[in-house]
Amino acid sequence: MPTPDRTSLPAIVEAGCDLLELGGPSRVTMQAVAERVGVRAPSLYKRVRDRDALLQLVADATVDALRARVAASDGSLPGLARAYRAFAHARPEGFRLMYAIGTSTEALERASVPVLRAARELVGADRALDEARLVTAWVTGFVSMELAGAFRLGGDVDAAFDYGLARLSAGIAPHDVDGQPPASSRPGHTLPAHGS
Amino acid sequence: MPTPDRTSLPAIVEAGCDLLELGGPSRVTMQAVAERVGVRAPSLYKRVRDRDALLQLVADATVDALRARVAASDGSLPGLARAYRAFAHARPEGFRLMYAIGTSTEALERASVPVLRAARELVGADRALDEARLVTAWVTGFVSMELAGAFRLGGDVDAAFDYGLARLSAGIAPHDVDGQPPASSRPGHTLPAHGS
DNA sequence: ACCTGAACACCGTTCAAGT
DNA sequence: ACCTGAACACCGTTCAAGT
Numbered sequence: 001m002p003t004p005d006r007t008s009l010p011a012i013v014e015a016g017c018d019l020l021e022l023g024g025p026s027r028v029t030m031q032a033v034a035e036r037v038g039v040r041a042p043s044l045y046k047r048v049r050d051r052d053a054l055l056q057l058v059a060d061a062t063v064d065a066l067r068a069r070v071a072a073s074d075g076s077l078p079g080l081a082r083a084y085r086a087f088a089h090a091r092p093e094g095f096r097l098m099y100a101i102g103t104s105t106e107a108l109e110r111a112s113v114p115v116l117r118a119a120r121e122l123v124g125a126d127r128a129l130d131e132a133r134l135v136t137a138w139v140t141g142f143v144s145m146e147l148a149g150a151f152r153l154g155g156d157v158d159a160a161f162d163y164g165l166a167r168l169s170a171g172i173a174p175h176d177v178d179g180q181p182p183a184s185s186r187p188g189h190t191l192p193a194h195g196s
Numbered sequence: 197m198p199t200p201d202r203t204s205l206p207a208i209v210e211a212g213c214d215l216l217e218l219g220g221p222s223r224v225t226m227q228a229v230a231e232r233v234g235v236r237a238p239s240l241y242k243r244v245r246d247r248d249a250l251l252q253l254v255a256d257a258t259v260d261a262l263r264a265r266v267a268a269s270d271g272s273l274p275g276l277a278r279a280y281r282a283f284a285h286a287r288p289e290g291f292r293l294m295y296a297i298g299t300s301t302e303a304l305e306r307a308s309v310p311v312l313r314a315a316r317e318l319v320g321a322d323r324a325l326d327e328a329r330l331v332t333a334w335v336t337g338f339v340s341m342e343l344a345g346a347f348r349l350g351g352d353v354d355a356a357f358d359y360g361l362a363r364l365s366a367g368i369a370p371h372d373v374d375g376q377p378p379a380s381s382r383p384g385h386t387l388p389a390h391g392s
Numbered sequence: 393a394c395c396t397g398a399a400c401a402c403c404g405t406t407c408a409a410g411t
Numbered sequence: 412a413c414c415t416g417a418a419c420a421c422c423g424t425t426c427a428a429g430t
Contacts, residue, residue, distance in 0.1 A: 003411065003412070003413060003414080004413090005412090005413070006413080006414075029402090029403065029404085030403075030404060030405085031402090031403070031404090039413095039414075039415095040414070040415055040416085041403090041404080041405085042405075042406080042407090042414080042415065042416085043413070043414055043415075045404095045405075045406085046412085046413065046414080050404075050405075051403095051404065051405095096295075096296060098344070099292075099295075099340050099341070099343075099344045099346075100292060100296055100344075101344075102344040102345045102346070103344070103346075105348050108346055108348070127359070129350075129351050129356070130351070130355070130356045130359035130360070131359075133338070133341075133347070133351075133356045133359075133360070134334065134356075134359065134360040134363055136337070136341070137334050137335075137337035137338035137340075137341055137360065138330065138333050138334045138337055139333075139337065140336075140337035140340060140341060141332070141333035141334055141335065141336035141337025141338070141340065142329070142333035142337070144295050144333075144336060144337065144340060145295070145329075145332070145333055145336060147295075148294070148295045148296075148297075148298040148299070149298045150295075150298070150299075150304055151329070152301050152304070154325075155325050155326070155329075159326070160325070160326045160329045160330075163323070163326035163327075163329075163330065164326070164329070164330040164333065167330055167364075168363075199393070199394060199395080199430065200394090201393090201394070202394080202395075225421090225422065225423085226422075226423060226424085227421090227422070227423090235394095235395070235396090236395070236396055236397080237422090237423080237424085238395080238396065238397085238424075238425080238426090239394070239395055239396075241423095241424075241425085242393085242394065242395080246423075246424075247422095247423065247424090
């Protein structure tokens, strides 16, 4: 005889996200998550394979929240980059987790669409993928280092961010980079409809 | 009556590094480390406060190994960046750990000296710090994304790396970036002898 | 002074028994 | 069908007792 469910997968993932920001990965224990959703630890295994799978779901949910935040920006390169950085500041543990364990392909694809569009605007379709990777790599590294405390001594970190943004926002026409054609315009290469 | 030591702190840290690369942080347990250096787990607490402190030492040792590898490059910006990336490929778990838990200030300072020098060469002393941060952020983010599997679909990742390198190697003269003076040349700011 | 076995608390996970 | 207490294996950490 079925009894009404006392919890749900979304509730479990949300509890995982909350605990993660509260005290890092070590705080998201099966027991703590279970208590937060009003159930005992063994019950979680009805909805989630194990703790690693739960962390994976938390990482995927974080990527999707990042996608939503970035998509809500004005779509310009500085707007995208600032939204990305603001998200990382708001949810540092989630951000770290994304790159600590990776995320699903689909989530990443969707998240990088706006960056690809901005990159195409800036340098053209041929170089859009390479350019998108340049920009996302820079923002990712910048906030990773920020969060890790790698910008500890001196200098104005916000100003350093603006500097990088200005450097990368300066678009380039073909063969401004060097004597060779850009990677993405090599024979046989077309821009796939996917992520950075 | 003192008895000869059966292990040492360096041996413990090395065992931690080895186990880390072998199976990620979850594999560096006190028991596994102890077994590797030939003692029982409780003995480790004579040299290390707890497991977190051990992981911190492993992270610091990794930064120093990175510093040595980068310092052995030709000192050019592409040479530095390629050495950095090669290190991350060789010791992915150690690289991840560096940014997962941060590292000591001194280790970071020493590691970033060559990058600062190359940056000064490229854009001048005023902008050296900002430029060094731009470059290190980019490489860091690039390999982080690589290791996290964020470059999953299509495109040539090596070519994307060369593209970013070419973009960033193109130095800029003053006021090429935008209408404002660079962040590092604002009043009261001088280039500190420290890290990126 | 360093090392160890024994012990304790805590966590992930399984499973038979409940409803 | 979902939930639970009990149980097991494993890990971090402490400590009294050895040498």
